[in-house]
Amino acid sequence: GKNRISENSLLLSAFLFGSIGAFLSMQIFRHKTKKLKFRILVPLFFVLRVLILYYLYKYMI
Template sequence: MKVFWLIIFVWNIITFATMGVDKYKATHGKWRIKERTLFLLSFLLGGIGVFCGMYIFHHKTKHISFKVLVPLAVFTNAMSIYFLYKILNINHF
């Protein structure tokens, strides 16, 4: 189970960094990461990283789609982990 949490932690660091990279690209006029890619990362258990990246880097915070879908992704991530916990009946969470 510790490996699972380590993987989730590293994945969210990667999604957080992705938001930082996209913000850098936005301010320097470079090719951007597609919004649908950012949403996909957030729904694939990276919601916390994307959410934190939004507010720490002040990136995409004015987009209503990000204000709605990223918190939804965090909620979906939490529910997915909860149901995995219940289905696998892991006693040491």
């Protein structure tokens, strides 16, 4: 009967605020590690963030 956060909210927070932290939390706490959606999207968010930062660094500086 406790309140729970939705999976979409977890994925959105991983995308916006830190995919590496979400990934490490998944591994340390063994939470959502069996969900295919999380196993694919969280690392993908990390790769996207790295590519965006690379682009900004290369073309903006």
